[in-house]
Amino acid sequence: MQAVLSIILLLLLVGCSFPPAHQPVRPDALTFPSLKFDFPKVEHVTLANGIEVYLRSDHDIPLIEITSMIGGGSIFDPPDKTGLSALFVKGLQTGGAGEFSPQRFEQTLENMAADLTVTSSSYAYSIDMSMRRQDLSAGFGLLADVLRRPLFDSRRIEVARQGLIEGVRRRNDDPGSIAGRTLAQSIYRNHPFGRTAKKKSLSLIVRADLLALHQTYFQPNNLSIAVSGDIDLNELKTLLFQTLGDWNEAPLPNLEPPKLPEMPSKGGILIADKDIPQTTIMLGQPGIDKNNPDMMALKVANFILGGGGFNSRMMREIRSNHGLAYSVYSYFQIGRELPELFIAKCETKCESTLEVVSLMRAQMQKMVDTPVSDAELTTAKESLINSFVFAFNNSHSIVTRQQRLDFYAYPEDYMQSYRQKIAAITTDDVLRVSRKYLHPDKLQIVLVGRRNDFEQDPAAALGLPVENIDLDNDY
Amino acid sequence: MRCLITCLGLLLLSQPLYASFLADRVQEEHLANGLTLLMLERHDAPTVSAYITFRVGGANEGQSNRGIAHLLEHMLFKGTKTLGTSDYLAEKPLLTKIEAVGSRIDRLKNDPDTVPEKLEELRKILRQLQQQHKQYIVKSEFSRIYAENGGVGFNAFTSKDQTTYLISLPANKLELWASIESDRLQNAVLREFYIEREVVREERRRSYESNPSGMLYEALIANAFTVHPYRNPVIGWDSDIENLSLAAARDFFERYYRPVNMVITLVGDFKSQYALQLVKNYFGAIPAGTRVPRVVSVEPPQHGEKRITINFDAEPALSIAFHKPAMPAPDDYCADLLMDILAGGSSSRLYKRLVVEEQLASDVRIYGAPGSRYANLLVIDATPRYPHTATELETVIYQELDRLKTEPVTTAELKRARNRLVTDNLRQMRSNKGLARLLSSYAALGDWRYMTGYADRIETIDASQLIAFANRYLLASNRTVVVLKREVK
Numbered sequence: 001m002q003a004v005l006s007i008i009l010l011l012l013l014v015g016c017s018f019p020p021a022h023q024p025v026r027p028d029a030l031t032f033p034s035l036k037f038d039f040p041k042v043e044h045v046t047l048a049n050g051i052e053v054y055l056r057s058d059h060d061i062p063l064i065e066i067t068s069m070i071g072g073g074s075i076f077d078p079p080d081k082t083g084l085s086a087l088f089v090k091g092l093q094t095g096g097a098g099e100f101s102p103q104r105f106e107q108t109l110e111n112m113a114a115d116l117t118v119t120s121s122s123y124a125y126s127i128d129m130s131m132r133r134q135d136l137s138a139g140f141g142l143l144a145d146v147l148r149r150p151l152f153d154s155r156r157i158e159v160a161r162q163g164l165i166e167g168v169r170r171r172n173d174d175p176g177s178i179a180g181r182t183l184a185q186s187i188y189r190n191h192p193f194g195r196t197a198k199k200k201s202l203s204l205i206v207r208a209d210l211l212a213l214h215q216t217y218f219q220p221n222n223l224s225i226a227v228s229g230d231i232d233l234n235e236l237k238t239l240l241f242q243t244l245g246d247w248n249e250a251p252l253p254n255l256e257p258p259k260l261p262e263m264p265s266k267g268g269i270l271i272a273d274k275d276i277p278q279t280t281i282m283l284g285q286p287g288i289d290k291n292n293p294d295m296m297a298l299k300v301a302n303f304i305l306g307g308g309g310f311n312s313r314m315m316r317e318i319r320s321n322h323g324l325a326y327s328v329y330s331y332f333q334i335g336r337e338l339p340e341l342f343i344a345k346c347e348t349k350c351e352s353t354l355e356v357v358s359l360m361r362a363q364m365q366k367m368v369d370t371p372v373s374d375a376e377l378t379t380a381k382e383s384l385i386n387s388f389v390f391a392f393n394n395s396h397s398i399v400t401r402q403q404r405l406d407f408y409a410y411p412e413d414y415m416q417s418y419r420q421k422i423a424a425i426t427t428d429d430v431l432r433v434s435r436k437y438l439h440p441d442k443l444q445i446v447l448v449g450r451r452n453d454f455e456q457d458p459a460a461a462l463g464l465p466v467e468n469i470d471l472d473n474d475y
Numbered sequence: 476m477r478c479l480i481t482c483l484g485l486l487l488l489s490q491p492l493y494a495s496f497l498a499d500r501v502q503e504e505h506l507a508n509g510l511t512l513l514m515l516e517r518h519d520a521p522t523v524s525a526y527i528t529f530r531v532g533g534a535n536e537g538q539s540n541r542g543i544a545h546l547l548e549h550m551l552f553k554g555t556k557t558l559g560t561s562d563y564l565a566e567k568p569l570l571t572k573i574e575a576v577g578s579r580i581d582r583l584k585n586d587p588d589t590v591p592e593k594l595e596e597l598r599k600i601l602r603q604l605q606q607q608h609k610q611y612i613v614k615s616e617f618s619r620i621y622a623e624n625g626g627v628g629f630n631a632f633t634s635k636d637q638t639t640y641l642i643s644l645p646a647n648k649l650e651l652w653a654s655i656e657s658d659r660l661q662n663a664v665l666r667e668f669y670i671e672r673e674v675v676r677e678e679r680r681r682s683y684e685s686n687p688s689g690m691l692y693e694a695l696i697a698n699a700f701t702v703h704p705y706r707n708p709v710i711g712w713d714s715d716i717e718n719l720s721l722a723a724a725r726d727f728f729e730r731y732y733r734p735v736n737m738v739i740t741l742v743g744d745f746k747s748q749y750a751l752q753l754v755k756n757y758f759g760a761i762p763a764g765t766r767v768p769r770v771v772s773v774e775p776p777q778h779g780e781k782r783i784t785i786n787f788d789a790e791p792a793l794s795i796a797f798h799k800p801a802m803p804a805p806d807d808y809c810a811d812l813l814m815d816i817l818a819g820g821s822s823s824r825l826y827k828r829l830v831v832e833e834q835l836a837s838d839v840r841i842y843g844a845p846g847s848r849y850a851n852l853l854v855i856d857a858t859p860r861y862p863h864t865a866t867e868l869e870t871v872i873y874q875e876l877d878r879l880k881t882e883p884v885t886t887a888e889l890k891r892a893r894n895r896l897v898t899d900n901l902r903q904m905r906s907n908k909g910l911a912r913l914l915s916s917y918a919a920l921g922d923w924r925y926m927t928g929y930a931d932r933i934e935t936i937d938a939s940q941l942i943a944f945a946n947r948y949l950l951a952s953n954r955t956v957v958v959l960k961r962e963v964k
Contacts, residue, residue, distance in 0.1 A: 027620055027651055027655045028620045030650055032647045032650065060519065061904060062901070063905065094821070103822065106822045107822045110820045113898035113899070159831055162834055163830075163837045163838075169861055170858075172789075173687050274788060275788045277685060278684065280685075310614075310618035316614050320615065320670070322670070323671065323673030323677075324677065326677040326678035347677065349677065382622070382624075383623055386623065386624055386645060387625040389625065390643065393522055393907070394519075394906050395905075
């Protein structure tokens with residue numbers, strides 16, 4: 001009887017949920033069932049020695065992904081050894097660990113078809129690892145060796161150093177890379193955010209620097225590990241206890257970032273003359289950090305200005321209306337500790353360089369001068385709110401999101417309150433923050449392209465002083 | 476293409492349970508009009524990835540319409556008779572006028588006898604018409620509707636063999652996708668054509684003309700093939716793009732964007748029964764169309780090395796390509812294994828020797844290109860480390876390739892390569908989007924099941940077959956070498 005009832009119920013449900021037989025209305029007039037969404041659970045434990053552990057089990061595919069984050073990062077590189085963190089992570093990844101020579105370490109990993117990558121960012125070192133379930137025990141062993149017992153093989157350090165120096169030689173090959181570092185330098189100057197590694201700074205780094213860096217930052221109470229995939233909490237805890245349980249906590253290093261210099265108060269044009277048919281345009285000015293109360297309003301404002309793809313004004317005007325570019329966008333780098341930049345970027349043929357700069361600035365000016373329309377505000381807010389579920393689209397993004405929010409000390413309700421905060425933004429908010437943070441007259445404007453092909457004199461056209469960037473001098 | 480091939484077969488090797496689990500979960504349906512529908516339910520997150528792939532791409536173009544597959548892909552974001560317009564009936568006469576003036580300009584601009592003033596006058600008229608047209612245009616409506624409904628990754632890409640339109644949506648919006656995409660397929664209006672053509676020229680400048688690796692790659696492919704249309708860049712050469720016509724775009728669209736050439740792939744949180752009905756309702760009435768004809772050109776055997784130099788304002792770079800067969804030829808499996816053994820990881824032969832031991836290069840990469848349906852290329856890219864030259868790198872690379880012709884690879888190398896091929900593909904299946912891409916491309920190239928035995932096949936390939944492969948293809952006479960460097964003045 002119960003079975004019969006269920007079948008009837010099922011038929012009813014299925015019957016109700018079938019789509020209509022004909023396309024009745026415009027797509028945007030369709031109505032939809034409501035979306036069932038619960039915040040996915042992440043398991044979180046703190047080990048006795050201070051290691052923060054996050055887990056999102058997912059048994060769909062027999063793989064395990066691990067992201068380890070260690071406080072530290074390139075913002076602490078000494079000025080004369082800029083590039084230290086870059087060399088450190090290469091040394092950590094390729095220099096061997098524990099009982100494994102560099103070559104044996106790599107072979108062991110690759111025999112298991114595992115991946116291990118070490119990277120550095122401004123405030124952290126990260127080790128990303130991916131392995132098959134069948135190699136769990138060996139994989140965690142290798143990870144623990146890298147975390148605790150790196151060898152920093154001298155020969156491999158040299159290979160890594162020469163590779164980085166080659167990278168310095170090649171950094172003028174790509175116009176985007178020239179533009180990015182020129183912009184950072186123009187705003188941050190000698191602050192770590194503005195410095196780039198040179199042959200000389202890389203050459204000054206010695207093996208003892210890498211060992212000291214490891215000793216300073218790689219402590220269990222400065223480590224966070226996020227795991228997703230085919231593993232359960234008890235199994236994970238056992239593995240971590242076996243490999244990292246006897247690692248004792250130590251005094252933490254000072255993680256106070258160096259203060260920012262005074263930000264430029266005037267705009268300027270920086271030109272790198274390069275023999276290519278298209279100019280890379282990069283505009284920038286000081287922006288915000290994650291604790292800025294205007295962050296949500298700026299997310300909405302920037303969506304409308306240049307962050308919303310085809311729904312943004314910059315794309316609509318410069319690409320779709322004028323056919324002057326393939327790619328154009330803007331964004332606020334949300335600084336985790338120190339405020340970072342507002343950036344807008346575009347590429348256009350050299351002959352339309354100044355026209356496009358003017359169009360981009362005009363779009364910024366319009367944000368400052370006039371309230372956005374209700375329709376634009378709705379599109380921006382609905383998009384940010386309704387795409388929110390994609391923040392939780394796969395197990396590893398779920399678990400690393402929680403890890404990052406805690407690592408960078410975001411407010412506890414950041415994700416929970418996100419949609420309500422976006423929903424509360426008004427056109428007045430957008431106008432207010434646009435006026436506060438967008439200053440089209442004070443932009444640093446970087447142009448990388450064939451200068452002789454620009455339409456006219458850039459200083460005259462844009463009303464700002466010009467500085468020429470000497471690309472040959474940069475090595 | 477090995478990524479596509481391995482996706483299912485690999486599971487037989489390492490995870491028999493998972494193989495049957497996946498085989499059970501992919502549901503394949505064929506509509507009466509020939510449309511192929513693949514569905515895979517995954518209920519972990521309330522989202523769906525939807526891919527539509529057409530079995531047509533750059534390789535299906537001719538001399539007169541090179542670049543049209545890609546330009547059409549751009550044009551299909553411009554709306555329909557109801558989306559992207561405030562009043563299609565009022566707009567239509569203007570569209571006709573714009574096309575008449577635009578195509579007249581295209582004819583005259585290539586005629587040496589054209590009086591420049593005449594051309595300028597026509598361009599002025601075109602601009603005026605475009606200005607008038609603006610009153611009817613509702614910009615980027617597909618994009619707006621998808622965005623407001625929480626869609627992400629709304630995009631498309633054109634390759635040599637296929638063209639794909641993709642979006643990921645919250646799970647409750649699947650009908651929105653069906654509604655928009657079926658409208659786009661049946662009622663597309665190719666508006667704002669002459670502006671979009673300029674956008675594509677900017678895309679070309681960005682990806683190829685101002686980018687050393689793009690330029691190197693384009694030169695490699697264009698020179699490696701003499702006859703086969705794989706030689707032509709998908710985006711087209713600049714003079715191709717600026718002369719592409721609306722008529723050519725419409726013709727390509729009407730001819731090939733048909734259910735018989737179409738694969739829909741849905742992966743995520745939905746019920747297959749519902750999705751099937753949805754697809755039938757929205758796409759079922761579209762006439763079947765005819766199949767994209769197979770490219771008949773066959774690349775003749777190469778009788779001697781081709782060597783090209785590209786002058787560009789960048790540090791030197793080297794690219795070497797060898798002709799080889801495409802899937803499912805047995806030699807293509809050999810190529811997959813050999814590529815991993817040569818440059819698949821830090822302990823691979825070329826990486827170890829060039830980057831770690833002799834430090835002649837800062838990097839070396841290997842891959843198959845430029846398409847997967849027709850005989851293609853095995854490509855080695857290497858980055859010389861100053862002061863070493865591309866010539867020094869070539870010498871070492873050829874030594875290593877020659878070694879493959881006589882010495883069998885070790886059992887450990889073979890095993891490692893098999894493991895890595897299998898696992899790398901497993902990694903791509905973690906996300907809905909990755910899995911949809913895999914199934915979609917695979918089905919468009921043939922049948923997603925066709926290669927389920929892939930892992931078994933690479934398991935049966937032994938060292939002697941790799942020796943035979945090396946002797947057959949990794950020959951000086953079969954290679955194209957391109958070196959990019961600064962011009963010495």
